[in-house]
Amino acid sequence: AGAATDAGGLAQAGAGIAMGGAEVARRSLLGYQRTEEVTADRSAIAYLERTGQSGRGMLRTFERLGRDVALAGINVDPYQISHPMPRERIANLKALVENSRFADRADPPELRLRHDLMRAKIAAYTGGRNAAARIFRNDPQGLPALYADAISTYLQGSPRDALAKVDRLIAMQPSNPYFHELRGEVLIKANKPREAANAYAKAISLAPSPSGILQIGHGQALLATGAPDLIRKAASELKAGLSREPEYVSGYRFLAQAYGQLGEIGAAELATAEGNFHAGQYREAKSFAARAQQKFRQGSPEWLRAQDIINYRAPGRQ
Template identity: 55%
Template sequence: DPYRISHPMPQDRIANLEVLVKQDPNVDRPDPPALQQRHDMMRVKIAVYMEGQAAASRLMRKMQGTLAAQYGDAQSTYLFGNIAAALAKTNALIRAQPKNAYFQELRGDILMKANKPKEAADAYAKAVSLDSARSGLLPVSVGQALMAVGTPDSLKKAVVQINNGLGRDKENSAGYRYLAQAYGELGDIPGAELATAESHFYSGNYKDAKIFAMRAQQQMKRGEPRWLRAQDIINYKPSTKIK
C-alpha cells in the first residue's frame, strides 16, 4: 500500500510528536495569558460545535470564571438555548472585549438566527473591520446576511463582500455557492454558472465543475477574464500522484 509506505501510522505519529514536545525548550514554560485565552476559546468553540452541549459543559466547568467559559456558554446558548439569552451573553462579551472580532461574529450569527439580517450584516461588518487575521469567512458572512436582506442594492453589496472573502480564501466552496445564488437573483446567469463551477471545483467535483464552466462560457464573450477562468476549469486535469 503506497499510502502506508509513505505515511506513519497514527501511533507512530503520536510517538514522534511526544518526542518533539519533550525536546522543546519551552515545554514547561506557561503560555502567555492572552495566548492561553485564545487557545481555550477555540477549544470550547470546537467542543460546542463538534462534541455537543454535554461535552462543552464539562470543558467549561474546568474553565469557570474565564472569558473562554463565557464565550462557550454564549455559543451553547445560541445553538441549544434561547436566542435572547444568547444575545445578552454575547453583548456582555463584547463589553468585556470590544475589539474582539469573533464576539461580533457570534453576534451576527445570533441575529441571523433571529431573522434580523440587516443587524447581522452590521455585526459581521464590524467583525471584518476588527479582524487583523483577514479571515475570508467573515466577509462571506456579511454577504450572506445582505442576501437575506433581499433588496437589489443589498444583493449587489453581497456580491462585493463575498468576492472580497473569496479573494482572501479562494478555496471556500460554500462561498461560491452563496455567490452563485446572489448572481442568480441579480439576473447574472453566466456569473451564477461560473460561481457554481467554482464551488464544484473546490469541492473536488471536477466533472460537474467542467459542465457548469462550459455552460458559463456559452454566455460570455470569448477571452474576457471570466471566460478565461472557465477555460482554466475546463482544462484542469487532477493529479493522480499519491502524496
C-alpha cells in the same frame, strides 16, 4: 519466466520475490515518513525556542497520546506505521525540552486566553455543550466557558437566549471581532439580516487582518436583506471573501444568488461551477462552466477560469 516455462515452483518463487520487493519498498517509504515526523518534531521545538516559549505542552500532548495507546492494548508493529511510536517521540522531545532555556516559562495570559477561546469554539461546534463543559469544568464562569455556552445555545436553535449571552461576551471584550461575528450568525438565524450585516461589519473592522470568513458572512447578511441597493455590495463582499477562502463551498451558493438577482447569469453559473468544483462534484462543475463560458468574451478572465474547470482532470482519472 517460471510461468512461461510451466515451472510452477519457479513461478511461485518469482511471485514471492515480487511481493517481498513491494513490502521492502513500502517499509522503506514508511521509514522515510517516520524520519520526516521526527524532523517535524525537532522543527516545532526550534520554532518554540525562537518565540521564547516552552515545549512542555507539546511533550504533555505526546505523553497523553502514549497513555491512550497503552490503554487501548493495541500491539503495533513499529515498522508498519508512518509515525514514530509515542515513546520514541517522548524520549526525543524530553531531551530537547529539558535542554531549552525556556523549559519552565509560562505562556502570557493573553495568549492562553486566545488559545482557550479557540478550544471553546472547536469543542462547542464539534462536541456540543457537554464537551465544552468538561474542558472548562474548573472555570465554568470564565470567558471561554461562556463563549462555548453562547455557541451551543445558538446551535440548539435559541436565538434570543444566544443573543443575550453574546451581548454579555461583547460587554466583557468589546474589541473581540469573533464575538461580533457570532452575534452576526445569531442575528441571521433570528431573521434580522440588517443587524447581522452591521455585526459582521463591526467584526471586519476589528479583525487584526483581512478575514475571508468574515467577509463571506457579511456578504451573506447583506444578501439576506433583499434590498436591491445592497445586492451589488453583497456580491463584492462574497467575491472578496472567496478569493481568500476559495474552499468555503457554501459561499459560492450565496455569490450565485447575488449575481442571479443582479441579472448576471454567466457570473452566477460560474460561481455555481466553482462551488461544485471545490465540493469535488466535477461533472456538475464542468457542466455549469461550459454554460457560463458561452456568456463571456473569449479570453476574458471569466472565460479562462471556466476553461480551467472544463479542462480539469481529477487525480487518478484519465
